Each structure stands twice: as structure tokens, then as C-alpha cells.
Amino acid sequence: MLLHIDEDTIIELAVLVGGENAGKIMKYLLKKPGITDEELSRILQIDIKEIRKILHKLNEQGILHYELAREKDTGHRIFRWYVGQEQVTGFIITNMKKILERLEERLEYEKNHQFYWCETKGCRKLPFEEALDNLFKCPVCGKPLQPVNNEETIKAIELKIDEIKRNLEQISRVKKIEEKPIIKEKSKAAKPKK
């Protein structure tokens, strides 16, 4: 089984990292691997500086890599850009792990704290210490604070954690099978950040 991260996910990822224009660039790069920054600028009608800024940002995150070539006549340097499926997978794994850590912290927090709430929409729930400081009155609307049953929240977080763990396991398993012998790379590919 090959892990296939669909194009929409990759485009969404680019938007997340570099904004709307990054999404447009990614969409085009998926169709035309090896396109240059100048071609992208011309086709998408986006300023070349902006294009380069976004390409480098995506490269820093390890989603794209480039090959450097020289124009025969002028010696002008050309950057050809590529999306690395392997790199995208790495990026997604790293981010899923971050989300997982945050959720686990949140779960601990929910389990170890009793919360109080005024039951007014838009007002936040306060942990015990803060509720006590406010003499069990909402600091926003002034209504009395009631203890909150957060079992539902805990259950929802636990479900989400399970789901991410399962996905991570699946991706890691597929990644191991897919890892190929090292092919000499011409390009400088940024390593995904840890």
C-alpha cells in the first residue's frame, strides 16, 4: 500500500504555511514539477519577489526542494522547484506529533482541574483557583459560577488523541516500507524541522 497524501491536503498545508498565494503556487507545482520562479510569476501574475519569498518559506519547512541550473547562454542561475512527497509526509508527521503533545497536555489539565462556569454563552470556564479568587462569581457577567462536568470534554480529547495516534502509526508503517535506497540527490533539500 502506498501512502497517498492527496493534493488538496498538500495545497491546504501550503496555505497554512505561506498564505493564499502559497496555495496557488503549490497547485501549479503539483501539475508542473520543475517549474521556475520566473515562470510561476508570469503564469500566476504574482510579483517575482513574492513568489521567491513563498518558495523559500516552503523550502525552509521542507515541503519543497529545488535544483539549481545555469542558463547556457547567459550563465544566469535558474531554480527549478519540486514538491517532495517524502518531505510533505515528514512535515505532516512532525505537525501531528506537535498537536498530539498539545492534546495530551490539555487532557492532563482537564483531568486535574475542576472548572466553574456561569453558563452564559461566550463566558469562559474558570479553574477552581480562579473561581475562588472571584468568589464564585463570573468576572464578566457577574452570575454565580457552577461546577462543570468536563467528562465530555475529556472523552472528546481522548478520542482525538486515539485518532491521531492511529494515523501516525499508519503513516510511520507505510513510510518504513516505502523508504528506498538512497539516490544521489542533485538538489539541496531542506530537512523538515524537528
Ligand SMILES: [Zn+2]
Ligand atoms: Zn459569565
